[in-house]
Amino acid sequence: MSEYKYENIIISGIPASGKSLLVKGLLENLVGWEFHSIGDLVKARHRKIYPDIKTEVPLSIWWSSLSEEEQIKFNEDLFEKVESGKIIADTRYATICKDGNILYQKTRNLKYKDVKLNSLLIFTEAPLDVRAERVRERPDYFGKTIDEIKEELERRELKEHKIGLEIFGIDYKNKKEYDLIINSFGMTPEEEISSVMKMMNGK
Numbered sequence: 001m002s003e004y005k006y007e008n009i010i011i012s013g014i015p016a017s018g019k020s021l022l023v024k025g026l027l028e029n030l031v032g033w034e035f036h037s038i039g040d041l042v043k044a045r046h047r048k049i050y051p052d053i054k055t056e057v058p059l060s061i062w063w064s065s066l067s068e069e070e071q072i073k074f075n076e077d078l079f080e081k082v083e084s085g086k087i088i089a090d091t092r093y094a095t096i097c098k099d100g101n102i103l104y105q106k107t108r109n110l111k112y113k114d115v116k117l118n119s120l121l122i123f124t125e126a127p128l129d130v131r132a133e134r135v136r137e138r139p140d141y142f143g144k145t146i147d148e149i150k151e152e153l154e155r156r157e158l159k160e161h162k163i164g165l166e167i168f169g170i171d172y173k174n175k176k177e178y179d180l181i182i183n184s185f186g187m188t189p190e191e192e193i194s195s196v197m198k199m200m201n202g203k
Contacts, residue, residue, distance in 0.1 A: 005202040006120035007085040012094035012172055013124030015156050016131035018184030018192075019090050022124060025193040026088055030200075036081045037090035041074050042066070068167050072106050075168075079103060082117055092160050093170045094121045095177050102168055120199055123178040126185040128153065 009026060011019050023035055066074075075096050082089055082097045089097055096102045100115030126134075132149040135141050141149050164170040175181055180199055182192050 004200040008087045008119040010094040010097040017124040033086045121178045
């Protein structure tokens with residue numbers, strides 16, 4: 001029997017809403033758990049295909065240009081990692097890591113049919129102004145004004161929302177699909193971790 005109510009934690013949210021800081025805190029509390037993200041899987045593939053490119057290409061620039069087949073494959077890879085349990089995952093389309101039928105509908109692979117994973121789904125959010133300030137020192141936003149950063153974050157959000165709807169039929173911003181909503185602007189990191197651990201402990 002699992003020590004916790006949920007066997008995995010799947011984190012989604014709008015761009016720059018505080019997922020990375022939440023993941024860091026959870027890994028400090030959940031000893032022996034592993035972290036995986038769609039972003040890391042895509043970056044690893046990009047480095048393998050283009051080994052001569054030494055400069056890290058921002059994920060937001062080329063992730064959305066992946067083909068439908070590639071998008072599905074990366075989500076299959078993450079699903080299979082989450083199946084092993086004790087995984088914290090960062091993925092825009094979190095519901096896939098709870099309901100294998102979403103992948104079955106796209107692939108017709110019977111190994112996903114009716115597979116339900118015991119995953120806690122978390123959605124993170126924060127005001128646009130706050131998110132823009134958080135990322136302004138990142139290399140991919142260097143030299144841009146706050147207004148330009150806000151416009152870019154909004155474009156990225158719309159594009160990722162569209163991809164989820166068109167490929168998987170998922171509205172990743174539908175908060176009804178999540179077990180816990182975290183506003184990283186209105187909570188301290190300690191409060192965020194505490195709220196997640198209460199859910200994990202069934203409180």
